[in-house]
Amino acid sequence: MRPVEIKKGVYWVGVVDWNIRTFHGNTYSTKRGTTYNSYLIIDEKVTLIDGVPGSFAGEQIGRIREIVPVEKIDYIVVNHIEPDHSGGLPELMKLCPKAKLFGTAKSKEGLARMYYTDWGLQAVKTGDKLNIGKRNLTFIEAPMIHWPDSMFTYCAEEELLLPNDAFGQHYATSERFDDETDQCALMDEAGKYYANILWPLGGMIARKIDEILKMNISIKMIAPSHGIIWRRDPMKIINSYISWTKNETRPKVVVIFETMWGSTDMMARKITEGLTDGGVEVKLFDITRSDRSEVNSQMLDAKCFVFGSSTHDNGMLSTMAGFLEFLNGLKPKGRIGAAFGSYGWAGGAVPALENFFKEAGIEQALPSIAVKYIPDENELKRCYEMGVELAKKITGKA
Ligand SMILES: Cc1cc2nc3c(=O)[nH]c(=O)nc-3n(C[C@H](O)[C@H](O)[C@H](O)COP(=O)(O)O)c2cc1C
Numbered sequence: 001m002r003p004v005e006i007k008k009g010v011y012w013v014g015v016v017d018w019n020i021r022t023f024h025g026n027t028y029s030t031k032r033g034t035t036y037n038s039y040l041i042i043d044e045k046v047t048l049i050d051g052v053p054g055s056f057a058g059e060q061i062g063r064i065r066e067i068v069p070v071e072k073i074d075y076i077v078v079n080h081i082e083p084d085h086s087g088g089l090p091e092l093m094k095l096c097p098k099a100k101l102f103g104t105a106k107s108k109e110g111l112a113r114m115y116y117t118d119w120g121l122q123a124v125k126t127g128d129k130l131n132i133g134k135r136n137l138t139f140i141e142a143p144m145i146h147w148p149d150s151m152f153t154y155c156a157e158e159e160l161l162l163p164n165d166a167f168g169q170h171y172a173t174s175e176r177f178d179d180e181t182d183q184c185a186l187m188d189e190a191g192k193y194y195a196n197i198l199w200p201l202g203g204m205i206a207r208k209i210d211e212i213l214k215m216n217i218s219i220k221m222i223a224p225s226h227g228i229i230w231r232r233d234p235m236k237i238i239n240s241y242i243s244w245t246k247n248e249t250r251p252k253v254v255v256i257f258e259t260m261w262g263s264t265d266m267m268a269r270k271i272t273e274g275l276t277d278g279g280v281e282v283k284l285f286d287i288t289r290s291d292r293s294e295v296n297s298q299m300l301d302a303k304c305f306v307f308g309s310s311t312h313d314n315g316m317l318s319t320m321a322g323f324l325e326f327l328n329g330l331k332p333k334g335r336i337g338a339a340f341g342s343y344g345w346a347g348g349a350v351p352a353l354e355n356f357f358k359e360a361g362i363e364q365a366l367p368s369i370a371v372k373y374i375p376d377e378n379e380l381k382r383c384y385e386m387g388v389e390l391a392k393k394i395t396g397k398a
C-alpha cells in the first residue's frame, strides 16, 4: 500500500494489521483487525508523529522511504508510549540516531523503563509549540487518556488533531477515511474501543474535550492512531464521546448469565421474554460462550444489567465472576440492575451478584430471584414478570 497523503505534505505512513485477533493480551477481541497509524509531515523539519509495533517497523520504514529517506527524519513526536505505538522506535532510531524526540515527561520516564535506552526525548507540556517550518505543532497533554504519558498534537495550519488512541477504532480497512468506509462498522468499533478501554476514564475525557473545545481551535480532521481518519465529520466522533462520557443510556437491557445444568439459562430466557414483551431492546449472553469485549460494548448504552449465575462452591461461577471483575474496572454509572440464579442447597451466587451491584453502585431495581434446582412453572412466571417489571421501570411506565 502506498503512503496516503491526508493533507498536502502530510502522509499516512502506518500499517494495516488485518489479522490481529486479540489485543492487550486476551482482553480485547479485534475481529476486524486494526491499524497503527503514523503520520509524516514534510516541512523544513521532517516530522514523524506516532509509531507502529516492533514487528511492523520494517513495513513502516519502507513506507516512509517512498516519500523521503528515513535518515532525513528530524523530529519524532511520541504521543503515547504503549508498545503498539513505540515498538518500532528502536529500529527507527538506529536509522536516524540524530532525530529529536518530543513527548510528555511521563513518556520520557516510561520509554526509559521500556527500552532502557536514552534517546534524549525532550519533555513538552500543554501549550508548548514546535515550529517545523511552515507549520507549528501544539502539544496538549492528555494524562490518563488512556495512559499517564498520553498526549495530543495539534497542527493549526492544517486544522489537524492527532490524538493518538482517543477517537480511534480497531478496524483494518483498505480505506483511510470516514467518508469511504462502512458507517455501522466504524461506529461499532469506535464504541467498542470506548467501552473496553476508555469507559472508566470518562470524567477526564469529558474535561479534556471541554478544554479543547474552549481553545476555540479549528479541527477539520482528526487522525487517530488506530483505524479510520475523521475528515467528513470530525464532530461525529467528538459528540459520540461526549454522550459516552455522560454515561447516556437507552431503554435497553443486557442479560448475562452462566449456568451448569441449564436452570439459570431457563430463567434468563424467561426474563428476556418479559423484557421483549415489555417493549425494550434486550441482548442475552451466556458469558461462557460470548466474547467479553463485545458484551462490554453492548453494555455501553444499556440502562439495565441483569445478571444470573447458579451457585458453585458457595459463590457465583468463575467465568461470570471474571466478567464482573472486568466490568467493575470499567466503572459503569447510572445503571439499574437485577439478579437471578439457581442453587441446590445453601445458595451463594445471588447474594454475590447483589454484593457486586452494591459495590459497583448499580441500583438494584427489583428483588432477586433464587430458585432451588429446576424452576417450576410458577417460578418461570416470576422470571417473566421480572422482565416485564424491569421494562416498565426503564421506560418510565412503572
Ligand atoms: C487497557 C490498559 C489498562 C491498564 N491499566 C493500568 C492500571 O490501572 N494501573 C497500572 O499500574 N497499569 C495499568 N496498565 C499498564 C500495564 O499494567 C503495563 O503495561 C504492564 O507493564 C503490562 O504487563 P504485561 O506485559 O505483563 O501485561 C494498563 C494497561 C492497559 C493496556
Ligand SMILES: [Fe+2]
Binding pocket: 080, 082, 146, 147, 165
Ligand atoms: Fe494505548
Ligand SMILES: [Fe+2]
Binding pocket: 082, 084, 085, 165, 225, 226
Ligand atoms: Fe494504541
